[in-house]
Amino acid sequence: MNAADPLVRHSPDSLDALYTAHLAEQQRRTEHALQRGGFDALLIASGVEKFAFLDDRPYVFQPNPHFKLWVPLVRQTDSWLVIRPGHRPRLVYCQPEDYWHVPPAAPSGFWVEHFELIVVRKPADALPYLQLPGRLAIVGEADAALGDIVPNNPPEVLNPLHFARAAKTGYELLRLREASALGAKAHLASQRAFREGLSEAGIHNAYLAACGFAERDLPYGNIVALNEHAAVLHYQYQDQQAPAQSLSLLVDAGAHSCGYASDITRTTGNGDASFQALIDAMEAAQLRLVDQVRAGVDYRDIHLASHREIAGVLRQLGIVRMDEEAMVAQRVTATFLPHGIGHLLGLQVHDIGGFMAGEDGGAIAKPEGHPYLRLTRVLQAGMVVTIEPGLYFIPMLLDQLRATPASSQVDWALVKHLSAFGGVRIEDDVACRAEGAPENLTRDAFDALDALDGIGAQG
Structure with missing residues (x-):
């Protein structure tokens, strides 16, 4: 929505304050869920583009809702979030060099300063930034897998996150x-x-x-x-x-x-x-x-x-x-x-x-x-x-x-x-x-x- 729209009554300062509090609450919920499940970090795939059977025509992309809970991004494929207790959230942002389609714009806006931002040009380039020590909860569809980073969607982590998400910040x-x-x-x-x-x-x-x-x-x-x-x-x-x-x-x-x-x-x-x-x-x-x-x-x-x-x-x-x-x-x-x-x-x-x-x-x-x-x-x-x-x-x-x-x-x-x-x-x-x-x-x-x-x- 355009911030110039007369129906939008928030100031940039109030938006930033609300978003900062929102991220703090998501961090708290995630650390709680990881502790309950015995995991060390949460990896969230934004999702990949899907194509019609025997065709090169893509379906409309639908991002992983866990991904857009953290960042106001709804079109970014092949990107990842890394959430760890005690750490700033990491966003691995895929911005391919492409002349067939318009690539995603460079990350900008009120939300960027809250993340450790890593820009990659190819989906596979995200892998080194996802390979962390410890037990990983990896949330996404099966086709988001990269090397040994394979979505496992552990219910012991997802259940508390889904239950808490009903209450909005x-x-x-x-x-x-x-x-x-x-x-x-x-x-x-x-x-x-x-x-x-x-x-x-x-x-x-x-x-x-x-x-x-x-x-x-x-x-x-x-x-x-x-x-x-x-x-x-x-x-x-x-x-x-x-x-x-x-x-x-x-x-x-x-x-x-x-x-x-x-x-x-x-x-x-x-x-x-x-x-x-x-x-x-x-x-x-x-x-x-x-x-x-x-x-x-x-x-x-x-x-x-x-x-x-x-x-x-x-x-x-x-x-x-x-x-x-x-x-x-x-x-x-x-x-x-x-x-x-x-x-x-x-x-x-x-x-x-x-x-x-x-x-x-x-x-x-x-x-x-x-x-x-x-x-x-x-x-x-x-x-x-x-x-x-x-x-x-x-x-x-x-x-x-x-x-x-x-x-x-x-x-x-x-x-x-x-x-x-x-x-x-x-x-x-x-x-x-x-x-x-x-x-x-x-x-x-x-x-x-x-x-x-x-x-x-x-x-």
């Missing part, structure tokens, strides 16, 4: 706020494109232009769904032609800042009263669920609460005429909300460690009958999670509902009408605080944009 929260600001800006552009009648592909392009990303830079593939496509949870296509009538738009898309992702979903209607009533009811339900993101709360309870909220919406709008508790007990709500309420967010869109019972690993079970929930831990300060309830009209699930006794309590005419709109999902990125109400990164980003628009209008 101040520096990480800053980056996540920046990612939310970019994502919110792009979502507003996508909504304008919808109102102009553009196709899914056109709306997607408007999103990219607004956040200044190429498609390869996105943290995940954008979901841009018009009309009934919104009922496909991970709709993966983008039609080039606009439908005859654009009834609804669901966009699930994010951005990133220095490798930290946002994950935002908004649903927009075309003025139909019944669909707008559904959006409004889901908006209110979503905000009530967001308010439950507090330290000490079991995230599974928020998920179960989401089904009670969906039951309330179904009853309020007359879609299902049943007692709300009965709807949940008979799994009627699962017809309309078949996914989990959310997940951890950070260096990965679905950040690792969501099921971990503790530093030693283990898993906290999902609630019975809810197989798609991605987070089962008790919330603690610093965790950033998504809260993304949805209510969809999915043909195959509706057909299953028709075959149950509850079918007689469904207003199928209203379901038919709303099915043309696909469904509603609203998703915010939410940070858990030590005390009090959570920080809603997504809503804060949209509010900041509204305030800028107001200033512009006054000017």
Whole structure:
């Protein structure tokens, strides 16, 4: 993200202070993990470029998240970090001499002074700087191996690192706020494109232009769904032609800042009263669920609460005429909300460690009958999670509902009408605080944009 962007409110001094504290915390966590596992040093591979089978066309590079936890680098292949107790972290930075492609720029910026920096021209040149005495924990994919430096990914080191990573440092929260600001800006552009009648592909392009990303830079593939496509949870296509009538738009898309992702979903209607009533009811339900993101709360309870909220919406709008508790007990709500309420967010869109019972690993079970929930831990300060309830009209699930006794309590005419709109999902990125109400990164980003628009209008 451009530091000149008016949504970025940190000074260089505050950024450096936050980053310094962030590195100190990562050093502390790593030394703790190494001691627990009986290792002397941690080596982290950034990763290597991968190619399509029988082809010389590369896939989009995805860096090792352990690597970008330490350095704000997301495109650097064949580089390494060396973390040792009591030592400054070493970065072996591969900057090849290349006239076929643009090589990585020389290392620069606020972060460089914190590292012992070694620049190499070929991947194999990194090897002498990685061959250390003692027992080495080497984190990376198998194809990152160099000579006798072969990734072993020891769980006794990775487990405590993954468990701790759920709680974000101040520096990480800053980056996540920046990612939310970019994502919110792009979502507003996508909504304008919808109102102009553009196709899914056109709306997607408007999103990219607004956040200044190429498609390869996105943290995940954008979901841009018009009309009934919104009922496909991970709709993966983008039609080039606009439908005859654009009834609804669901966009699930994010951005990133220095490798930290946002994950935002908004649903927009075309003025139909019944669909707008559904959006409004889901908006209110979503905000009530967001308010439950507090330290000490079991995230599974928020998920179960989401089904009670969906039951309330179904009853309020007359879609299902049943007692709300009965709807949940008979799994009627699962017809309309078949996914989990959310997940951890950070260096990965679905950040690792969501099921971990503790530093030693283990898993906290999902609630019975809810197989798609991605987070089962008790919330603690610093965790950033998504809260993304949805209510969809999915043909195959509706057909299953028709075959149950509850079918007689469904207003199928209203379901038919709303099915043309696909469904509603609203998703915010939410940070858990030590005390009090959570920080809603997504809503804060949209509010900041509204305030800028107001200033512009006054000017």
